[in-house]
Amino acid sequence: MTTTDGGPALPGADVPTRARDHGGGVAAARAPRLRTVLALGRVEASLLARSLLVLAGLLAGGAVVWWSLGPAEPLWWNADWRIGSGQLVLGMAVLAAAQLAAGRAPRNAMGDLYASFPATAGTRTLAHLFSLVGAAPASLLLIAAATALVQLRGPIGAPSIVALAGGVLLVIAAGAAGVAIGARFPHPLAGVLGALVLFLSSGQSHLPWAAGAWLYPWASFSDQFPVLPGPLAGYPPAAAHAVELAGLAALAGIVALAVTVRGARARGWLAAAGIVAVAVTCLAGAVQLRPIPTADLNHLVSEVADPASAQRCTTASQVRYCLYPGFGRQLPSLEAPVDGVLAHLPARPAQPLTVRQVATLSLPDATLTHGHPNRQVSRWDARVQRAPGMNGAAPASAIYLPVGSWPAAGSQLADAHFDLALAAAGWAVRIPPQAIGTPGGQVFLPCVPLGQAREAIAIWLAILATHPPPSGLQAGLGTGTGIFGTEVRNTFVRTWNYPGMFDSYLMPPGGGPQYTAAGYLLAHAMTNLPEQKVSHVLTDAWGKWLNWHTTDAQLAAALGIRMPSVSTRVTLPSGKTVTPGPGNGPQAPLCTT
Amino acid sequence: MTLNVRTAAVRAEGLSRRYGATRALDDVSLTLDRGITGLLGPNGAGKTTLLSILATVNEPDAGQVSVFGLDPRDAAERPEIRRRLGYLPQELGYHRHFTVAGFLDYVAILKEITDRRRRAEEVARVLAALGLERRARTRIRALSGGLRQRLGIAQALLGRPDLLILDEPTAGLDPEQRLRFRELLSGLPGDPVIVLSTHQADDIAAICPHVVVLLQGQVHFTGTPAELAATAAGRVWAACERDARAHLSWRGGDNRWRHIGDNPPAGAELVAPTVEDGYLLLSHAAGAR
Numbered sequence: 001m002t003t004t005d006g007g008p009a010l011p012g013a014d015v016p017t018r019a020r021d022h023g024g025g026v027a028a029a030r031a032p033r034l035r036t037v038l039a040l041g042r043v044e045a046s047l048l049a050r051s052l053l054v055l056a057g058l059l060a061g062g063a064v065v066w067w068s069l070g071p072a073e074p075l076w077w078n079a080d081w082r083i084g085s086g087q088l089v090l091g092m093a094v095l096a097a098a099q100l101a102a103g104r105a106p107r108n109a110m111g112d113l114y115a116s117f118p119a120t121a122g123t124r125t126l127a128h129l130f131s132l133v134g135a136a137p138a139s140l141l142l143i144a145a146a147t148a149l150v151q152l153r154g155p156i157g158a159p160s161i162v163a164l165a166g167g168v169l170l171v172i173a174a175g176a177a178g179v180a181i182g183a184r185f186p187h188p189l190a191g192v193l194g195a196l197v198l199f200l201s202s203g204q205s206h207l208p209w210a211a212g213a214w215l216y217p218w219a220s221f222s223d224q225f226p227v228l229p230g231p232l233a234g235y236p237p238a239a240a241h242a243v244e245l246a247g248l249a250a251l252a253g254i255v256a257l258a259v260t261v262r263g264a265r266a267r268g269w270l271a272a273a274g275i276v277a278v279a280v281t282c283l284a285g286a287v288q289l290r291p292i293p294t295a296d297l298n299h300l301v302s303e304v305a306d307p308a309s310a311q312r313c314t315t316a317s318q319v320r321y322c323l324y325p326g327f328g329r330q331l332p333s334l335e336a337p338v339d340g341v342l343a344h345l346p347a348r349p350a351q352p353l354t355v356r357q358v359a360t361l362s363l364p365d366a367t368l369t370h371g372h373p374n375r376q377v378s379r380w381d382a383r384v385q386r387a388p389g390m391n392g393a394a395p396a397s398a399i400y401l402p403v404g405s406w407p408a409a410g411s412q413l414a415d416a417h418f419d420l421a422l423a424a425a426g427w428a429v430r431i432p433p434q435a436i437g438t439p440g441g442q443v444f445l446p447c448v449p450l451g452q453a454r455e456a457i458a459i460w461l462a463i464l465a466t467h468p469p470p471s472g473l474q475a476g477l478g479t480g481t482g483i484f485g486t487e488v489r490n491t492f493v494r495t496w497n498y499p500g501m502f503d504s505y506l507m508p509p510g511g512g513p514q515y516t517a518a519g520y521l522l523a524h525a526m527t528n529l530p531e532q533k534v535s536h537v538l539t540d541a542w543g544k545w546l547n548w549h550t551t552d553a554q555l556a557a558a559l560g561i562r563m564p565s566v567s568t569r570v571t572l573p574s575g576k577t578v579t580p581g582p583g584n585g586p587q588a589p590l591c592t593t
Numbered sequence: 594m595t596l597n598v599r600t601a602a603v604r605a606e607g608l609s610r611r612y613g614a615t616r617a618l619d620d621v622s623l624t625l626d627r628g629i630t631g632l633l634g635p636n637g638a639g640k641t642t643l644l645s646i647l648a649t650v651n652e653p654d655a656g657q658v659s660v661f662g663l664d665p666r667d668a669a670e671r672p673e674i675r676r677r678l679g680y681l682p683q684e685l686g687y688h689r690h691f692t693v694a695g696f697l698d699y700v701a702i703l704k705e706i707t708d709r710r711r712r713a714e715e716v717a718r719v720l721a722a723l724g725l726e727r728r729a730r731t732r733i734r735a736l737s738g739g740l741r742q743r744l745g746i747a748q749a750l751l752g753r754p755d756l757l758i759l760d761e762p763t764a765g766l767d768p769e770q771r772l773r774f775r776e777l778l779s780g781l782p783g784d785p786v787i788v789l790s791t792h793q794a795d796d797i798a799a800i801c802p803h804v805v806v807l808l809q810g811q812v813h814f815t816g817t818p819a820e821l822a823a824t825a826a827g828r829v830w831a832a833c834e835r836d837a838r839a840h841l842s843w844r845g846g847d848n849r850w851r852h853i854g855d856n857p858p859a860g861a862e863l864v865a866p867t868v869e870d871g872y873l874l875l876s877h878a879a880g881a882r
């Protein structure tokens with residue numbers, strides 16, 4: 001043994017612990033471990049909240065919510081789950097950021113220094129887990145922004161606090177997983193891979209998605225939330241899923257601590273906590289796999305198959321509006337275009353008009369009917385298939401509005417208004433709305449009011465009722481290099497696609513007659529005439545104009561205008577112009593009733 | 594030299610540590626008391642391994658360590674040692690996106706200084722001590738190597754540790770900074786136990802009352818710098834020509850050859866040995882064995 005000169009002994013050097021004043025040693029003022037966890041957690045939470053990754057995740061999550069909510073009807077029972085999809089994206093970012101934070105010390109070659117601190121690796125891991133509260137503001141901000149978006153659009157239903165809380169728990173669970181990964185694998189790629197796994201675990205194409213779909217962190221599949229006429233208990237099983245996510249978060253935290261904590265006693269506690277977390281997670285999983293009660297599905301099928309049994313009808317201007325409970329706030333938006341048409345109508349048809357919501361439920365759906373016998377599911381399916389609108393047709397006196405398709409705002413709402421006005425005008429001039437089956441019965445084709453005066457009148461009424469932008473109407477004619485057309489009686493007829501025609505605002509999508517370019521151009525010319533003059537001409541011979549034999553040329557002559565000419569010539573890219581001839585496709589029927 | 598076993602602040606007995614086939618430490622025993630102890634040795638001598646064991650970062654394969662009467666192997670006592678420890682590892686990475694003050698604040702928390710006001714005072718104190726006040730808000734990635742080294746020293750000083758272990762703290766410092774560093778260590782209040790490893794014999798001579806020379810994992814000398822220099826007394830000569838018989842020869846700033854050896858070169862002049870001479874002679878002797 002060698003020795004050094006000692007000099008006076010260090011006061012108290014052989015005393016393991018001692019109280020010291022501030023000047024004598026701050027480090028010796030022993031802070032409880034909890035205070036270290038809280039202080040470190042606060043710093044890490046602040047770093048996490050200000051992380052560029054989290055900010056990017058928030059923006060991307062917001063974009064996902066914006067995109068998935070789209071312009072569609074703001075149904076809360078749909079929006080709840082879509083907001084969670086945004087949280088999944090945010091969760092991926094939080095996972096990566098938490099992994100970077102947890103693996104920071106070894107990655108930056110500071111392992112030795114950290115090992116010399118009184119704050120142990122377990123304390124640091126606990127602080128990292130605590131810091132995940134720093135991700136909560138981003139998650140809550142996403143919810144707040146999405147909620148504001150839904151609320152601004154006039155929401156149907158009420159938000160599910162449990163489903164929304166599930167999204168926050170998803171973010172926290174993802175962060176806990178990031179801490180667990182970072183505690184063991186400090187390389188940044190590990191976090192990226194973890195985020196990728198989280199993303200893939202919530203996809204649909206590569207995973208089975210029957211009842212087990214609910215067990216994924218956040219199932220993003222083609223569910224039927226947007227077409228349900230109301231919330232359905234257990235679809236999704238939000239409460240149990242939130243518990244599962246809490247269990248997974250706890251489990252990830254326990255794994256993170258198990259990687260870093262030393263000591264048999266602490267590990268024993270962790271093992272016990274791990275068993276509890278696994279049990280809770282499994283229990284929550286089992287609850288999610290329970291079938292939706294038969295009575296609830298019976299009720300849903302009844303609502304879909306027989307909407308009248310569930311809907312509330314309101315009559316306004318002698319038009320019945322039948323909507324599912326909760327959709328009443330849409331009434332003004334529906335009445336406006338219909339009233340606009342009625343206001344310019346010389347006389348109403350004998351049959352009153354009914355505007356009715358329909359739900360386009362698709363069965364069988366394993367996430368909806370799992371756990372029920374096939375025979376029962378077949379019976380439900382058969383009933384749903386007989387639901388209004390499911391056969392691709394609507395009665396002449398009814399307009400069907402699919403649940404979830406009525407836009408909340410913007411140009412889509414303007415298009416939907418025009419579609420509804422045109423459908424109401426079609427009813428008013430007695431153009432048959434339903435598609436007509438081909439001889440084979442497999443293909444339904446809309447009829448074409450070719451050369452009929454009532455076609456131009458219907459379009460004129462819809463334009464007067466809703467005043468759509470002319471550019472949108474004009475676009476429906478196509479361009480010189482691309483025009484729309486169909487074949488009627490072996491003749492190519494240039495058609496007109498009205499705004500929103502293919503956007504499924506009404507049922508069946510694009511239903512009703514196929515309007516022609518000539519009809520639109522005449523209607524457009526009519527809008528340039530004094531409204532009184534047109535009304536006078538129509539009122540004088542209303543019955544005549546509704547007859548399908550009365551031609552658009554006769555109407556033009558009565559109005560004192562020339563019948564617009566319609567070119568069917570198409571300019572090819574080579575510069576050559578051609579006129580499409582008859583093809584081998586199905587012939588569109590003429591509207592003859 | 595007096596034996597002061599009962600009250601020694603840090604005591605190591607029979608420390609051995611292997612890394613595979615390499616024996617980093619071989620039955621090292623030493624005691625450290627208050628004041629500055631310099632640890633001299635060439636690369637691979639085991640300095641870093643010894644310091645990391647004293648800093649409770651590493652565990653020896655054999656032997657015992659006692660720090661302030663506490664046993665680092667005891668899970669309950671180890672945190673208490675760490676509460677009284679300041680450590681600068683030889684190779685320290687940094688969280689480059691942290692600011693200087695932010696990093697020190699973070700380390701202060703890891704040292705369990707949880708009271709915000711006290712932490713702020715501590716950070717301000719070490720920033721001032723290392724002349725880093727103006728860099729407080731600078732991100733670490735923007736600092737030069739020397740400034741980073743000062744930051745490393747600053748973090749070690751947080752909490753006014755009773756035991757300060759600095760592994761090559763002057764590496765990367767310019768001469769002025771080294772002087773300031775020496776002044777800083779000499780003026781630390783509370784008479785902490787300081788042990789620093791260095792290649793710079795003049796650092797040792799300037800600030801260390803005690804020196805330990807570690808060669809090939811073994812302690813070859815312990816004593817004062819004067820005693821280390823004295824080991825080369827009568828064996829250091831200055832001459833105009835190089836002498837092939839000398840153990841070590843090098844040309845000095847005055848263009849004369851300095852020889853360390855047992856035989857005086859022709860026409861040589863006996864000169865007073867320095868700490869470096871003593872260290873080099875010990876190194877040579879250890880190598881010869």
